[in-house]
Amino acid sequence: MVQLGRHYGTGPASLAEIAAEEDLPRAYLEQLVVSLREVGLVTSTRGAHGGYELARPPETIRMSEVLRALEGPIAPMLCASDDPEHATLCDRSSYCTVNILWVRVRDAVVGALYSMTLADLVPPRVPAVSPSSPRHYREP
Amino acid sequence: MVQLGRHYGTGPASLAEIAAEEDLPRAYLEQLVVSLREVGLVTSTRGAHGGYELARPPETIRMSEVLRALEGPIAPMLCASDDPEHATLCDRSSYCTVNILWVRVRDAVVGALYSMTLADLVPPRVPAVSPSSPRHYREP
DNA sequence: GCATATCCGACGAAATCACTCGGATATCGA
DNA sequence: TCGATATCCGAGTGATTTCGTCGGATATGC
Numbered sequence: 001m002v003q004l005g006r007h008y009g010t011g012p013a014s015l016a017e018i019a020a021e022e023d024l025p026r027a028y029l030e031q032l033v034v035s036l037r038e039v040g041l042v043t044s045t046r047g048a049h050g051g052y053e054l055a056r057p058p059e060t061i062r063m064s065e066v067l068r069a070l071e072g073p074i075a076p077m078l079c080a081s082d083d084p085e086h087a088t089l090c091d092r093s094s095y096c097t098v099n100i101l102w103v104r105v106r107d108a109v110v111g112a113l114y115s116m117t118l119a120d121l122v123p124p125r126v127p128a129v130s131p132s133s134p135r136h137y138r139e140p
Numbered sequence: 141m142v143q144l145g146r147h148y149g150t151g152p153a154s155l156a157e158i159a160a161e162e163d164l165p166r167a168y169l170e171q172l173v174v175s176l177r178e179v180g181l182v183t184s185t186r187g188a189h190g191g192y193e194l195a196r197p198p199e200t201i202r203m204s205e206v207l208r209a210l211e212g213p214i215a216p217m218l219c220a221s222d223d224p225e226h227a228t229l230c231d232r233s234s235y236c237t238v239n240i241l242w243v244r245v246r247d248a249v250v251g252a253l254y255s256m257t258l259a260d261l262v263p264p265r266v267p268a269v270s271p272s273s274p275r276h277y278r279e280p
Numbered sequence: 281g282c283a284t285a286t287c288c289g290a291c292g293a294a295a296t297c298a299c300t301c302g303g304a305t306a307t308c309g310a
Numbered sequence: 311t312c313g314a315t316a317t318c319c320g321a322g323t324g325a326t327t328t329c330g331t332c333g334g335a336t337a338t339g340c
Contacts, residue, residue: 001238003237015317025298025300027300027301028300030317030318031298031300033317034318044316044318046305046316046317046318047305047306047307047315047316047317048306048308048309048314049307049309050308050316052317063241095162097262097263098261101261104252107252108252109249112244112248113245115244116241121238122237123237152285154284154285155285155286156284164330167332168329173286174287185286185338186284186285186286186336186337186338187285188282189285189339190285190339191286192286
């Protein structure tokens with residue numbers, strides 16, 4: 001999907017191209033790309049020979065950003081959401097000790113996503129040992 | 141849900157009790173507990189004054205076991221499943237470099253779940269600093 | 281034998297996910 | 311200026327999953 005990181009630097013890529021490469025319906029990609037544009041991850045140029053390109057170099061794009069853009073705030077349960085805005089605490093919030101489990105899980109997920117950038121996912125030639133530093137650490 | 145860890149040592153607890161405490165429909169709990177029994181996490185005694193109890197002390201029950209029992213093999217995407225059995229690789233398996241991302245995420249989740257036991261979730265009096273060792277480590 | 285339980289299987293409503301459709305608007309090249 | 315090629319936009323559909331229901335069979339203690 002977001003493997004248009006591959007095209008970075010080669011000018012805008014049309015959805016028709018990407019659809020062909022990824023074997024996904026163009027109309028569907030259209031929808032996805034809207035979210036990406038809204039958060040400023042990709043820029044679009046309209047008209048003939050237009051298309052989309054990354055707004056920043058792939059190395060600087062955390063996968064956590066991408067996933068958040070595509071699937072909304074990342075939360076294993078709604079009582080443990082990334083976004084304080086959407087964190088609706090369940091009615092049991094007082095009893096429920098399980099919450100800390102979900103928070104822990106969420107942090108783990110965010111950490112994993114944050115530790116990888118788009119650049120890590122564009123088909124590398126020899127990815128035997130991971131290029132960047134794929135350790136667990138927290139988001140700022 | 142699995143807060144019948146609270147009752148550990150006090151004999152079997154009926155679903156009616158638990159339903160009342162947790163404010164969940166008894167019929168629903170019934171369904172859940174089936175999965176838990178199948179994997180041997182709880183034992184049941186039928187008849188009057190029967191009910192369910194934990195098969196092992198709460199400290200020895202990893203949350204990863206519980207979640208796996210309740211929600212099946214843990215996998216953010218089906219191409220990155222815990223259980224090799226259910227790991228159906230998507231048709232793009234050749235192209236798809238994203239897989240390693242999901243595997244990374246899955247490991248992070250499993251690690252987080254594995255680092256917590258049921259005992260960590262039964263309402264502790266003063267849980268300020270976590271009792272066991274809630275670090276990130278891998279499942280064997 | 282009767283009240284209290286677990287067992288079992290199928291069913292139903294609501295939400296989510298992946299995807300579609302139709303058409304308006306912008307831009308480049310000839 | 312025209313037309314081909316794009317993005318833009320918003321509503322709509324179909325399958326799957328999730329949470330929960332219902333009815334009744336079976337086992338056990340008093």
